[in-house]
Amino acid sequence: MRSSRKSSVLFTLAAWCAALLVAFPLLWALLASFKTELEAVAVPPSLVWFDWTLENYRAVLSGSDYGAALRNSVLIAGGSSALALGLAIPAAWAMAFAPTARTRGTLLWMLSTKMLPPVGALIPIFLFYRDTGLLDTHLGVILLLAAGNLPIAAWMLYANFREVPAEILEAARMDGASLWQEVAVVLAPMALPGLASTFFLVFTLAWNESFWSLNVTSTDAAPLTAFIAAWSSPQGLFWARLSAASMLAIAPVLVIGWFCQRQLVRGLTFGAVK
Amino acid sequence: MSAPRRSRAYLAMRGRLLVAPAVILLLAASLFPLFSTLRYSVIDYRLLASGPHRFVALANYGRLFAAPGFLPALWNTLGLIGMVLAISIGAGLGLALLLERAVIGRGLLRLLVISPFFVMPPVAALLWKNLLMQPVSGLFGWLSALLGAAPLDWFAAAPLTAIALIAAWQWTPFACLILLTSLQSFDREQREAAELDGAGAFAVFRWLVLPHLARPIAIVVMMETIFLLSLFAEIFVTTGGGQASSNLAFLVYSQVMFQYDIGAASAAGIVAVLFANLVAFFLVRAVGRSLDA
Numbered sequence: 001m002r003s004s005r006k007s008s009v010l011f012t013l014a015a016w017c018a019a020l021l022v023a024f025p026l027l028w029a030l031l032a033s034f035k036t037e038l039e040a041v042a043v044p045p046s047l048v049w050f051d052w053t054l055e056n057y058r059a060v061l062s063g064s065d066y067g068a069a070l071r072n073s074v075l076i077a078g079g080s081s082a083l084a085l086g087l088a089i090p091a092a093w094a095m096a097f098a099p100t101a102r103t104r105g106t107l108l109w110m111l112s113t114k115m116l117p118p119v120g121a122l123i124p125i126f127l128f129y130r131d132t133g134l135l136d137t138h139l140g141v142i143l144l145l146a147a148g149n150l151p152i153a154a155w156m157l158y159a160n161f162r163e164v165p166a167e168i169l170e171a172a173r174m175d176g177a178s179l180w181q182e183v184a185v186v187l188a189p190m191a192l193p194g195l196a197s198t199f200f201l202v203f204t205l206a207w208n209e210s211f212w213s214l215n216v217t218s219t220d221a222a223p224l225t226a227f228i229a230a231w232s233s234p235q236g237l238f239w240a241r242l243s244a245a246s247m248l249a250i251a252p253v254l255v256i257g258w259f260c261q262r263q264l265v266r267g268l269t270f271g272a273v274k
Numbered sequence: 275m276s277a278p279r280r281s282r283a284y285l286a287m288r289g290r291l292l293v294a295p296a297v298i299l300l301l302a303a304s305l306f307p308l309f310s311t312l313r314y315s316v317i318d319y320r321l322l323a324s325g326p327h328r329f330v331a332l333a334n335y336g337r338l339f340a341a342p343g344f345l346p347a348l349w350n351t352l353g354l355i356g357m358v359l360a361i362s363i364g365a366g367l368g369l370a371l372l373l374e375r376a377v378i379g380r381g382l383l384r385l386l387v388i389s390p391f392f393v394m395p396p397v398a399a400l401l402w403k404n405l406l407m408q409p410v411s412g413l414f415g416w417l418s419a420l421l422g423a424a425p426l427d428w429f430a431a432a433p434l435t436a437i438a439l440i441a442a443w444q445w446t447p448f449a450c451l452i453l454l455t456s457l458q459s460f461d462r463e464q465r466e467a468a469e470l471d472g473a474g475a476f477a478v479f480r481w482l483v484l485p486h487l488a489r490p491i492a493i494v495v496m497m498e499t500i501f502l503l504s505l506f507a508e509i510f511v512t513t514g515g516g517q518a519s520s521n522l523a524f525l526v527y528s529q530v531m532f533q534y535d536i537g538a539a540s541a542a543g544i545v546a547v548l549f550a551n552l553v554a555f556f557l558v559r560a561v562g563r564s565l566d567a
Contacts, residue, residue, distance in 0.1 A: 011375035018372055019386040022446065026389055028413065029401045041411035087296040094292035098285045106293060113304040115554030117503040119523040120547035121303070123530060123540050124310030147303030150296055208394040210507035215527065225507065228396040232511035239404050239411075246397040257392035258385050265455045268497060273452050273490045 033057070033243035040240040056244035066245065069227035073249075075138050076213070076223050077206040080145035084153045084202050085195070087146070092157035093183070097166065107158065110151040111270055118148070118211045129216055136218045144212045149202040156201070156267045160194030161187075197263035204253045204260070224249040308547065314540035321534035334537035338545075341538065343517055343525055348545070350434055351521040355502045357438035358445055359495055365442070366449025366494070367487070373450070374457045384451075391447040395507035402440045403429065403512050429512055433519040437508050445502075449494045456490040457483070492556070499553045503546055522546045 020027075031047075032040045039050045060066050095103045125144065126135075134140035164187060172186045188195075210225045217226055228249055231242050257264070265273055315334050317327040338344050373383055390398065407428040409415045415425030428436040460483060468478050506523045513519040515528055522542055529539035 008375060008377050011372060012378050015372035015376035015383055018369055019383045022369065023386040023389050025401055025406060025443065026393065029405055032405055043411055043416055045413060045416060087299060090292035091296035094289035098289040100286055100289060106297070110300060112554060113300050115500060115550050116304050116308055117500065117546050117550045119504045119526050120311055120543040121307030122526055123314060123536055123543060124307040126530065144303065147299050150300060154296060204392060208392065210395040211504050214507055214510060225394050225396050228394065228400060229507065229511050231400055237404065242400060242404065246401055250393050250397055254389060254392045257388065261384065261388045261451065265452050268448070269452060269493050273456055273493060
């Protein structure tokens with residue numbers, strides 16, 4: 001008994017050290033975001049004893065690019081998630097409650113579209129967007145990200161709906177509930193946690209998506225991924241300010257991600273790991 | 275009113291109508307680009323040249339394979355995926371084993387570990403490149419100086435490894451979380467029975483835990499491979515390409531942006547698609563099995 005208690009203390013200590021090491025680059029950048037540019041590049045680096053400043057955040061927030069990029073990120077991630085869910089909800093609903101012989105094949109086909117790497121689709125999409133004026137528009141990115149996340153949303157919702165006992169819906173129907181009442185009054189409250197976590201996971205993936213968002217936007221629709229990528233130019237190497245901009249760019253989805261991390265496993269493994 | 279609603283034909287019809295919009299968007303976003311890429315890869319198509327796009331059979335593939343950047347890009351793609359898989363699964367498994375045994379602050383531990391997964395790739399790459407890997411003022415340089423070693427200029431000396439480290443940092447949480455979920459469903463009674471029979475910790479891990487983790491590990495391998503095939507932003511913001519660090523995704527991008535050669539770029543895209551399908555074949559089979567279960 002004593003030795004097992006001792007070993008769990010050791011394991012806990014080791015786990016904390018390892019977890020802090022994993023999160024260290026983020027904590028380090030968080031620290032740098034409060035330094036002056038001079039302190040941010042100082043060798044040896046200062047840990048706590050520096051003049052803490054909010055100047056970097058002020059500088060990033062007062063720049064016009066950040067506001068525009070944030071707006072684009074919210075529009076693109078929000079719009080694509082809404083579209084993905086808007087299409088996935090009816091599809092998952094039908095497949096879960098009125099399965100046919102083709103349901104399994106449809107589900108697997110949806111999953112298989114995820115296997116087309118974006119790089120295999122880049123050229124036709126780019127040319128098509130160039131010719132139809134969809135390049136550098138919100139709608140253009142929204143369509144791509146919605147299509148990319150639709151299989152994940154459909155699978156998560158399908159698994160979620162399947163957990164709602166069909167008898168309850170049956171009973172509601174027997175009691176004379178219309179289809180609309182069945183969905184809005186009976187199904188929705190039960191499926192709401194699943195809907196919310198699906199939306200948030202898809203939103204997070206869309207927020208961070210960095211292949212399409214860098215390739216089909218330039219200025220008007222450029223989201224935060226493009227805003228940050230622009231800091232890679234040599235003249236933009238202000239580390240403290242880069243750190244502050246980075247923290248601002250990742251904060252919203254980091255918080256959302258913390259809340260839906262458990263659903264993440266199911267969503268990204270298509271239910272194969274429980 | 276209610277009788278036809280419940281009839282089987284009506285339900286099937288309604289089901290098709292409800293699934294159709296999702297299927298149509300997915301068809302448009304997958305089959306259209308796939309077949310277009312296939313078509314572009316066998317015609318002579320350059321952005322700056324006018325005239326008809328002649329059918330050239332496999333000439334684009336020939337030009338692509340002969341291009342000096344192609345073989346390195348192919349190897350870089352494989353190298354990146356291999357390194358990221360090895361690091362993320364190794365570290366993820368270690369972390370998962372630790373987290374499973376930890377007793378204090380498990381929720382907070384999970385938050386710390388999962389965080390890198392939610393960091394957008396350009397942020398991850400730029401923070402690592404500047405704050406950690408920069409040889410003069412970066413933290414790694416200072417640490418190696420403390421140890422008496424010469425600081426390594428990561429992106430000059432080992433750009434591919436540097437990019438792999440950054441991507442591995444992002445994917446380790448994913449592997450860890452999936453393996454942890456799977457570990458938690460591991461049958462405790464089975465382990466205790468084995469321990470009673472005198473099995474050591476290593477034997478339990480090797481013969482009970484590892485086989486239990488085989489399927490989740492396979493799924494991590496396949497999901498990461500699909501995502502890593504299109505790894506782009508990390509290269510875009512750090513090295514900006516070049517033979518030492520371009521993968522197939524970056525090659526396609528630079529063939530279009532700098533060579534205006536749609537034909538050869540499409541051929542490279544098809545190579546990536548073929549590779550993805552090889553991996554996907556196994557993923558769909560594994561997931562299909564879980565549907566039956």
